Amino acid sequence: MEHCEPEQLALAALGEPLPSDDAAHLAACETCRAEVASLRRGVDLLAVPEFAAAGPSIAPPPRVWDAIAAATGASAAATGVPRSPAVVPEPAPDNVRVLRPRRSRLLLAAAAVVVAAGAGAIALNRDDVVTVASTTLDPLDSSRATGKASVVEEDDGSRVLRIELDAPAAEDAFYEAWLADTSAVGMIPMGTVRPGTTSLTVPDGVDLADWPTVEISVEPIDGDPQHSGVSLVRGALDT
């Protein structure tokens, strides 16, 4: 395969998941990996939690304005400056340190895992497993996500639903895969899916002819095990 597009390598340096072809190539290609590593240095240096734009607003104590006014001579004109922390109460130091985990760092680790898993799956595909059903996953609603799903049967007869999902990382939510019956009323939860490749075990006794639809939903982290009603992609397995 040809090398990854330079733009794709830049996205990999940012920690974005790559389409499976690119991810598989990257796993195997020293040149492309070195390129990603060299581009990633700038990302690692700047995409740090301390520089993140979104964070709690904390009103400084009044002496800060006093010092600014003294340094700039602006005190005479300052009429609207709150003299006390009127905007947001100062949180306890413990709260202050709670930061949203950075996608860049987490996904770099995740991408490495996906890359490794992808490479392994390709090797497996050649010898040990049989694909029994597959489908493309098409975007629903306003999503621009796409993907592929296949069910493979391994040597021991167990079946694995392998999902390749090309979607942005979910924000304050996660993706979940479901098998649905033909009426799309009954649904079997299959587990959490991440952008990239995810393998899930299909329960024994589930006849794919009865449960042919693969759907991925966006689930808020609210503890509710029901389908959220927000669907990302869907496809019908050709059994």
Add this chain to the structure above:
Amino acid sequence: MLLDRRRLHLGSVPDVDPVPALRGASEPDDQEVGRRFGEGEEQALAWAYERWAGQVHGMAVRAFGPGPDAEDVTQQVFVSAWTGRSGYRQESGPLPAWLVGICRHKIADTWARRDRQRRENEAAVVDAQARPGGPVTAGVDTAVADRVALLDELELLGQPQRGIIELAFFEDLTHAQIAARTGLPLGTVKSHIRRTLERLRARLEVDGGALRA
């Protein structure tokens, strides 16, 4: 007045909800504050502080915890912004985004200063032990210096490149989300990201070479 606040498309600061109780009818909107700040009107400095000091200080507290260091950084941001107000270009972004950018520099400068102090202290300890040999080079943290250099390099970027990379770095958006936010085509966003990361890499190579020379 709330309705006509312009939605920010670029720049690294999301809209900050104003505090209506503190906002008199005669007070200008954020854009107007930015304009008057640039013109050197002292009341605009006070308004800017009233509206965005919490955000700036919040960043400083995240970096250093509550206390004198964070307060120093917040103070430096507003004093530097005021003295350097002729450098503020309203067309390249709203004032709060500019303030937050200055805040990143001040945080990076403070890290660099601490690192320098740490090395001096370590060197002093080694000197006190009268260690024979050449000058002491207690572990220079190159990441600290590199970070300062890269923030400088970001300053040199024009729009939309700068806004795009700031959304990726500081708001953690994917290229698809950046395209959606800015209305730019996906391919444009991707190629800007690529070129900016190349540029940052080149800056690191130049500075690294200068350090070693």
